[in-house]
Amino acid sequence: MAETDNHPTNFIRQIIEKDLAAGVHDTIKTRFPPEPNGFLHIGHAKSICLNFGIAADYQGTCNLRFDDTNPVKEDIAYVNAIKEDVNWLGFSWDGDVRYSSDYFEQLHGYALELINKGLAYVDFSSQDEMREMRGTLTQPGKNSPYRDTDVATNRREFEKMTAGEYAEGQCSLRAKIDMASPFMCLRDPVIYRVKFAHHHQTGDKWCVYPMYDFTHCISDAIEGITHSLCTLEFQDNRRLYDWVIENISIDCTPRQYEFSRLNLEYTVLSKRRLIQLVEEHHVDGWDDPRMPTIAGLRRRGYTPASVREFCKRIGVTKMDNMVEMSMLEACIRDDLNVAAPRAMAVLNPIKLVIENFPQGQVETLSAPNHPNDESMGKREIAFSRELWIEAEDFREAANKKFKRLVLGKEVRLRNAYVVKAERVEKDADGNVTVVYCQYDPETLGKDPSDGRKVKGVIHWVDATSGEEAEFRLYDRLFNVPNPAAEENFTDVINPDSLVVKKGIVEAGLNENPASGGWQFERTGYFCLDKTSTAALKVFNRTVGLRDTWAKIGD
RNA sequence: UGGGGUAUAGCCAAGUUGGUAAGGCAGCGGGUUUUGAUCCCGCCAUUCGUUGGUUCGAGUCCAGCUACCCCAACCA
Numbered sequence: 001m002a003e004t005d006n007h008p009t010n011f012i013r014q015i016i017e018k019d020l021a022a023g024v025h026d027t028i029k030t031r032f033p034p035e036p037n038g039f040l041h042i043g044h045a046k047s048i049c050l051n052f053g054i055a056a057d058y059q060g061t062c063n064l065r066f067d068d069t070n071p072v073k074e075d076i077a078y079v080n081a082i083k084e085d086v087n088w089l090g091f092s093w094d095g096d097v098r099y100s101s102d103y104f105e106q107l108h109g110y111a112l113e114l115i116n117k118g119l120a121y122v123d124f125s126s127q128d129e130m131r132e133m134r135g136t137l138t139q140p141g142k143n144s145p146y147r148d149t150d151v152a153t154n155r156r157e158f159e160k161m162t163a164g165e166y167a168e169g170q171c172s173l174r175a176k177i178d179m180a181s182p183f184m185c186l187r188d189p190v191i192y193r194v195k196f197a198h199h200h201q202t203g204d205k206w207c208v209y210p211m212y213d214f215t216h217c218i219s220d221a222i223e224g225i226t227h228s229l230c231t232l233e234f235q236d237n238r239r240l241y242d243w244v245i246e247n248i249s250i251d252c253t254p255r256q257y258e259f260s261r262l263n264l265e266y267t268v269l270s271k272r273r274l275i276q277l278v279e280e281h282h283v284d285g286w287d288d289p290r291m292p293t294i295a296g297l298r299r300r301g302y303t304p305a306s307v308r309e310f311c312k313r314i315g316v317t318k319m320d321n322m323v324e325m326s327m328l329e330a331c332i333r334d335d336l337n338v339a340a341p342r343a344m345a346v347l348n349p350i351k352l353v354i355e356n357f358p359q360g361q362v363e364t365l366s367a368p369n370h371p372n373d374e375s376m377g378k379r380e381i382a383f384s385r386e387l388w389i390e391a392e393d394f395r396e397a398a399n400k401k402f403k404r405l406v407l408g409k410e411v412r413l414r415n416a417y418v419v420k421a422e423r424v425e426k427d428a429d430g431n432v433t434v435v436y437c438q439y440d441p442e443t444l445g446k447d448p449s450d451g452r453k454v455k456g457v458i459h460w461v462d463a464t465s466g467e468e469a470e471f472r473l474y475d476r477l478f479n480v481p482n483p484a485a486e487e488n489f490t491d492v493i494n495p496d497s498l499v500v501k502k503g504i505v506e507a508g509l510n511e512n513p514a515s516g517g518w519q520f521e522r523t524g525y526f527c528l529d530k531t532s533t534a535a536l537k538v539f540n541r542t543v544g545l546r547d548t549w550a551k552i553g554d
Numbered sequence: 555u556g557g558g559g560u561a562u563a564g565c566c567a568a569g570u571u572g573g574u575a576a577g578g579c580a581g582c583g584g585g586u587u588u589u590g591a592u593c594c595c596g597c598c599a600u601u602c603g604u605u606g607g608u609u610c611g612a613g614u615c616c617a618g619c620u621a622c623c624c625c626a627a628c629c630a
């Protein structure tokens with residue numbers, strides 16, 4: 001099987017290879033066609049990677065086309081956000097951005113052609129009457145009394161519709177197909193409706209707007225799309241797609257192929273629900289780092305490469321699926337593990353005082369930016385008598401499974417010396433606030449010369465130079481794997497999806513590194529949030545480190 | 555007997571002239587390690603929704619069942 005550029009093959013690529021080999025097409029052309037009625041999410045990333053990826057791998061091109069046939073739901077703000085997201089993912093569309101609305105004039109002409117062929121009619125039935133006449137899944141529908149209106153009358157009525165002489169809901173243009181078809185979408189579907197709405201692209205030029213099924217196939221044909229890829233719920237619609245193309249005068253026959261949409265555990269991936277989360281303020285906005293939106297993932301610290309890798313790993317099939325979050329997390333960890341410089345931060349600080357270290361002295365230590373990659377260089381970090389360490393890295397007593405600092409025992413301070421805890425100071429509640437210790441000056445960069453084995457290593461931040469910072473730790477947005485299956489999905493929102501910590505970070509982390517973020521050793525991958533200021537740095541935890549210890553418990 | 559789809563491990567997914575079940579994620583052992591990380595090594599489907607049939611041989615072909623998803627917006 002051909003695997004272009006390490007892309008695993010899939011049934012759609014196989015169809016394309018077959019078409020190319022058989023000479024059905026010389027070059028292939030795809031399109032990514034979002035409706036600008038919300039932000040893009042990780043499910044769209046799957047479609048984007050598929051469409052643009054195929055174009056790139058088979059020397060074809062891919063258009064970005066806004067499917068903007070319903071002005072009341074759409075907004076220019078969404079078209080801008082979508083363009084940004086596609087670019088951020090690393091893809092470039094062919095030529096200018098397209099809009100279905102670019103073709104309103106042509107679409108209107110094709111509607112007229114259908115009318116002239118006796119294949120479309122203006123129906124003055126109400127929506128209720130139409131539903132009544134449509135029949136059910138098991139019973140055929142009944143013909144509308146307007147179905148046999150003559151061509152001339154239909155032409156005149158459609159022009160009146162277009163001229164704004166009928167109110168919204170008063171009439172619609174329908175394709176004349178088959179009221180007894182087992183495909184519900186073939187039971188004389190509405191192809192134009194009246195809407196006195198301002199359109200973000202065409203302004204107030206139109207008061208009739210074409211429906212999706214009529215628009216999409218024609219837009220594809222106009223643009224010379226060879227393979228029109230969409231999700232499974234449009235499988236029935238393909239019959240209508242093909243019917244329209246066959247019945248109008250257009251010399252291009254795009255083919256539609258359907259793949260299954262992505263489902264991710266512990267989140268929701270439908271625009272309707274995402275919009276609800278934003279509008280009801282369950283989250284901070286479309287780019288809230290807990291959101292599965294591209295903007296949310298970006299702010300959370302996911303890299304474009306990690307999202308592309310995820311899309312590659314999940315594959316493309318027609319099977320319904322529910323992908324585990326661990327799959328996504330593995331992708332960002334793999335990326336950041338090799339690319340992110342290391343640093344140290346203490347999220348839940350207590351004081352560590354080194355009693356045999358001279359008061360007022362500050363030593364400069366050197367620390368590698370990456371333990372396995374010397375080319376990433378070193379940095380200087382301050383070390384003095386008082387440091388911050390994590391509260392959970394110290395215990396007054398513990399068994400030997402606890403490889404951290406214990407009273408009377410030794411531990412290695414990462415990139416520094418071995419220290420031995422001697423005594424503690426507690427607050428009124430009995431919480432340890434200060435640990436006093438002795439350090440072994442002979443242990444910088446080497447093990448104790450007497451052969452003592454010090455297994456544990458903990459991170460720290462120098463108290464004289466460390467900066468206070470806010471750390472935002474994220475967890476899954478929902479408490480159940482499939483919130484969409486819930487009666488009311490907002491009932492299962494995880495109340496602890498965001499935990500804010502006030503801690504200390506080493507100095508010098510002023511802007512995100514090229515990799516996108518840092519690894520704060522032993523605590524996870526972090527990036528500076530857009531709300532970060534010079535006065536108070538704010539870090540988002542992109543994802544934690546794989547934590548075997550947490551699983552074992554203690 | 556409405557129609558359209560899909561069934562391979564906990565999850566994703568290869569398998570396409572029938573020849574004896576890839577890979578990834580997760581998990582479990584072990585090694586290295588100044589991150590309980592990384593890295594390395596090993597384990598993880600006698601079986602492909604199910605029941606029959608054809609065949610020397612079936613995940614792949616045939617028939618019957620079963621389960622799940624989608625379709626009755628002037629949404630996309």
